Amino acid sequence: MKAILAIAILILAGCGKEPRKASADANSVPVLVQAPVVSGTDVPAVYEATGTVRAATTAVLSSKVLGYVQEVRVKEGDRVQAGQPLILIDSRDLDAAYRQAEAALNEARGAEPEVENAIAAARASLDLAKITYGRMEDLFKKESISNQEFDEAAAKLKMAQANYEMALARRTQLHSKIAQAEQALRSAAIMRGYAEITAPFSGTVTRKSVEPGNLAAPGAPLLEIERAGAYRIEVSVEESMLPAMRVGQPVTIAIDALGRTIDGRISEIVPAVDAASRTFTVKADLPPLAELRSGLYGRALFPLGTRRVIAVPERAVQQRGQLATVLVADSGVARSRFVTLGRNTPGGVEILSGLNPGERVIYPVPANVSDGTRVEVRQ
Secondary structure, eight states: OHHHHHHHHHHHHHHHHHHHHHHHHHTOOOEEEOOOBOOEEEEEEEEEEEEEEEESSEEEEEBSSOEEEEEEOOOTTOEEOTTOEEEEEOOHHHHHHHHHHHHHHHHHHHTHHHHHHHHHHHHHHHHHHHHHHHHHHHHHHTTOSOHHHHHHHHHHHHHHHHHHHHHHHHHHHHHHHHHHHHHHHHHHHHHHHTTEEEOSSSEEEEEEOOOTTOEEOBTOEEEEEEETTOEEEEEEEEGGGGGGOOTTOEEEEEETTTTEEEEEEEEEEOOOOOTTTOEEEEEEEOOOOTTOOTTOEEEEEEEEEEEEEEEEOGGGOEEETTEEEEEEEETTEEEEEEEEEEEEETTEEEEEESOOTTOBBOOSOOTTOOTTOBEEEOO
């Protein structure tokens, strides 16, 4: 009986302590906090499209003559200057063709004195035949010579005239032959010049597809060069954004590999939409920067005016792995609220969901405040 009474006393004693603890929590002093009211703010609206940096001007170099590659003077990554010799083709056959054309021209020109002398002789014979014919004509009218003698004089004049015209024709033919020989020599010189492949502009060698000893066929790619300092970015844009794009429009380009943004300007809009991705290509010129390279990944940020968002200071957000929360002052109690984050804005980090305008976000967050803590907002 005494044992049962003792147990009952202990139970009653224990029951008496719990209400006192609850009363202490209810009477705890609220923590003073700052909790500004969340309101909407206007931030720049942008559309982001990803793409790749490309050279604005590229050249694929090939040989214009068939021949074996004698020398390759560059490698991939080399910077070259306009007019710099890059590849030499074996030119022995071309040199021989040039010498042959040169010899043909010299031979044709060497015949000029002979032709001119023949013209002079034919002209002298014609002049003499004309004088003789004139005298014979006078004698024939006086009946001092026979018909046969007059006819012989006329025949000699006709022959002299034909010989003179033939000499002139030979000169015309020779001049034509000389002109053809000169053209053949110019062509041979051009063909011989093709044995040296030079850089069409200053830039960088981005691809080399030839080695010494290879047979270079006309049109086969040997080198690829990008013009120095002239780059653009090509991005894929959703078809619904086509009305918002215009040539000349400024655009901000973020190059992640460089860790910076640069200013660009739309230079070309390809109106044809890709049927598979439902996107079209927009090209934007970039400023001349030495660190730019073809193939760099980039993001184009197109301005679209402004939009209204809810933003809070970045330090008001508590990250727990992939989850983000903020503390909200709700009826005198701090409540943890899961939120979805958007972009960083000048007014803080954008809250896509989890907060409503008019709510109070606790910031800065005191070390002794957590979910469920009684708080009092400083006015």
